[in-house]
Amino acid sequence: MKTKLKTIQGDITKVNVDVIVNAANSSLLGGGGVDGAIHRAGGKAILDDCMKIWARQGGCKTGEAVITTAGKLPAKYVVHTVGPVWNSAKKDEMDQLLSNCYLNSLNLAVENQAISIAFPNISTGIYRFPKTRAAEVAVSAVNSFLETNPESLNEILFVCYDMENFQLYRQLIVED
Ligand code: AR6
Numbered sequence: 001m002k003t004k005l006k007t008i009q010g011d012i013t014k015v016n017v018d019v020i021v022n023a024a025n026s027s028l029l030g031g032g033g034v035d036g037a038i039h040r041a042g043g044k045a046i047l048d049d050c051m052k053i054w055a056r057q058g059g060c061k062t063g064e065a066v067i068t069t070a071g072k073l074p075a076k077y078v079v080h081t082v083g084p085v086w087n088s089a090k091k092d093e094m095d096q097l098l099s100n101c102y103l104n105s106l107n108l109a110v111e112n113q114a115i116s117i118a119f120p121n122i123s124t125g126i127y128r129f130p131k132t133r134a135a136e137v138a139v140s141a142v143n144s145f146l147e148t149n150p151e152s153l154n155e156i157l158f159v160c161y162d163m164e165n166f167q168l169y170r171q172l173i174v175e176d
Helices: 033-042 046-059 088-113 130-148 162-170
Strands: 004-009 017-023 065-069 077-082 115-118 155-160
Touching: 004 162, 017 033, 017 088, 033 046, 046 065, 065 088, 077 088, 088 115, 088 130, 130 155, 130 162, 155 162
Parallel strands: 004 155, 017 077, 017 115, 115 155
Antiparallel strands: 065 077
16 A cells, blocks of 8 residues: 655644654753653653663764654654754755655664654754755655655654644645
């Protein structure tokens, strides 16, 4: 079955999918924004797993992704990825790193037998990546994943918290 791509507006901690993606920082030890919301709603089990990863590999580099339990969340797993902190002097590098976040998260989800995944708008909050540019990078990364993996997932969701992002994704995505 071909993967369905969807955009919704809301709180990612409430979404019922196998994998919720977290816009984390390289320490993996929590923070504000969606990261704070995921740790609060999922409980201590998520931080415990993050600390184990931290002890093993010293955190997570920008563009890379790691997987933990989802604790009390409806999801099975949380994939923590670290988006780039926007730097307008390095636009191409920014795009590549943000694209890597989406691709590495999707690959990790598939490796863990997930069939559905939800993404927040990585880097568009505290890390200040321009929203239009971030949405274009996100959609193009997901589309390039789907070219080589058209059926490995049932559903990919973009969960937009703010109206501006929701409108942007609505324009970029043609839902079937
Ligand atoms: N559900 C979905 N999206 C959300 C939620 C939520 N509950 N809460 C916020 N957003 P941000 P970043 C949106 O700042 O820019 C943390 O401190 C928000 O509107 O969470 O990647 C980390 O530890 C925005 O569109 O992440 C890092 O230090 C998007 O999520 C740093 O922030 C991302 O905003 C990462 O910054």
